[in-house]
Amino acid sequence: MNRTNVTGYCMDVIHAVIEALPYDVPYEFFAFAKPESYDDLVNQVFLENYDAAVGDITIRANRSLYVDFTLPYIESGISMVVPIKEDTNSKNTWVFLKPLTWDLWAASGCFFIFIGFVVWVLEHRINKDFRGSPNQQISTSFWFGLSTMVFTHREQVVSCLARFVVIVWCFVVLIMTQSYAAILATFLTVQQLQPTVTDVNLLIKNGDSVGYPTGSSLYGTLKQLGFHDENFKTYNSAEELDELFQNGNHGISAAFDEAPYMRLFVATFCSKNTMIESTFKADGFASEGVDMRHVDNKWFRKKASCSNPHTAGSSNSVTLGLDSFWGLFLIAGVASLLALLIFAAMFLDEHRYTLRCIDPEISFWRRICVILRVYDQKRPQFKDL
Numbered sequence: 001m002n003r004t005n006v007t008g009y010c011m012d013v014i015h016a017v018i019e020a021l022p023y024d025v026p027y028e029f030f031a032f033a034k035p036e037s038y039d040d041l042v043n044q045v046f047l048e049n050y051d052a053a054v055g056d057i058t059i060r061a062n063r064s065l066y067v068d069f070t071l072p073y074i075e076s077g078i079s080m081v082v083p084i085k086e087d088t089n090s091k092n093t094w095v096f097l098k099p100l101t102w103d104l105w106a107a108s109g110c111f112f113i114f115i116g117f118v119v120w121v122l123e124h125r126i127n128k129d130f131r132g133s134p135n136q137q138i139s140t141s142f143w144f145g146l147s148t149m150v151f152t153h154r155e156q157v158v159s160c161l162a163r164f165v166v167i168v169w170c171f172v173v174l175i176m177t178q179s180y181a182a183i184l185a186t187f188l189t190v191q192q193l194q195p196t197v198t199d200v201n202l203l204i205k206n207g208d209s210v211g212y213p214t215g216s217s218l219y220g221t222l223k224q225l226g227f228h229d230e231n232f233k234t235y236n237s238a239e240e241l242d243e244l245f246q247n248g249n250h251g252i253s254a255a256f257d258e259a260p261y262m263r264l265f266v267a268t269f270c271s272k273n274t275m276i277e278s279t280f281k282a283d284g285f286a287s288e289g290v291d292m293r294h295v296d297n298k299w300f301r302k303k304a305s306c307s308n309p310h311t312a313g314s315s316n317s318v319t320l321g322l323d324s325f326w327g328l329f330l331i332a333g334v335a336s337l338l339a340l341l342i343f344a345a346m347f348l349d350e351h352r353y354t355l356r357c358i359d360p361e362i363s364f365w366r367r368i369c370v371i372l373r374v375y376d377q378k379r380p381q382f383k384d385l
Helices: 009-020 038-046 102-123 134-147 160-189 200-206 218-225 238-246 259-268 293-300 322-350 352-356 364-376
Strands: 072-074 078-086 193-195 210-213 232-235 254-258 273-280
Touching (some): 102 134, 102 160, 102 322, 160 322, 210 218, 218 254, 238 254, 238 259, 322 352
Parallel strands (some): 210 254
Antiparallel strands (some): 078 193, 078 273
C-alpha cells in the first residue's frame, strides 16, 4: 500500500500531539493539491471531505465560522524582513559617549562633584590641602572629585570619615570604568549591523519594491497599505527571496510573509537579513498544546555562524543606563551622607559650649553664620577620627 510521507514543521507538531495523547488515534495523511488559498483547504473540512486539516493554517475570524481550530502552537502575524547593513554612525567622533546614556553621564558628573564637596567638608578644618582662598578651595574640591575618575587625586586624605567615603566611591568608579571600557571596545571593534529600513510607510513613500510569496493572500493586505502593483515581486522559495534581496536596484527592499516563515528565512540567512516586529497580528497556527521546544529548535534554530557577533545583525547596540548603576550610586550616596551626619554630630558636640554662648536674640541665619565661622577655623590640634 502506497503511503504519503510528508515532512515539515507542521507535521512534526501533529506527530508530537498524537504521541502526547493517552490513547491511540488511527490516522492517514492525504496530500491536498495546492489550493488557490488556504480558505479552500478549510472549506474541504467544512464539507466533510476531510476529518481535519494539518498545515500552516492561520486562525482567522472568517474561517472560524465554518471550522473549529485547536489551540495555537506558534505566534502568527505578518512580519517584514529587510537586509542589514553596517552602521556607519557607530564609529564617529563622538563614539566615546555612546556606551553610557545621557542620564548616566549626568548622574556620574553630579556624583563626582558631590563626592568632591563631601571630602572638602570632612577635610577642610584639618587638611591644609583643602584650605586657602575661596577660589582655591572650590577648584580643589572640583579637582579632587573629578580626579577620582582616573584615580589621580594628589591631595592626601587624613580623616577616617573622608577615607571611608573615598574608598566606597573608588569602588563605584572602578566598576563604572571597567564596564565603560568593555562597551566602548565593543563599539570600536565589533561590526555594528542595522536594518536598512524599519518603517512600512517609508517603503510606500519611496516607492520601493517589496516581495511576498506567490499566491499569498498578502496581495490584498499590501494593496490596502498603499503599495502599487508595480512595487510587487513574488517568490516561490527562500532561495528566490534571497536572490531578490541581492539584485540591487532590480530587487526588493523588504519582504512580507507570515512570521513563522520569516523566522525560518532569517534562521537560514541571518548574516544578511533581519526580521522586523510583526506588522499585523493574527491568532497563530493551530494545534494542541505540547512541548514545542524540540520542534522549534529543529526548524527555527539559527545556524552556528549567527552566534558570531561580527556577522549577526543587531538592531540595538548595548548601552549602559542609570538603571544599571543606581544601586552603586545609592551606596555611595548613603555612605557620604552618613559620613556627613557623623561629622556634623562630632563637630556640634565638640563646640557645644561655644554654641551655647551665642546670643539667643539673634536671628536663625546669624546663628548659622556664627557656626560657619567656627567651622572655617583651622582645628588647633587634629586627632584622628
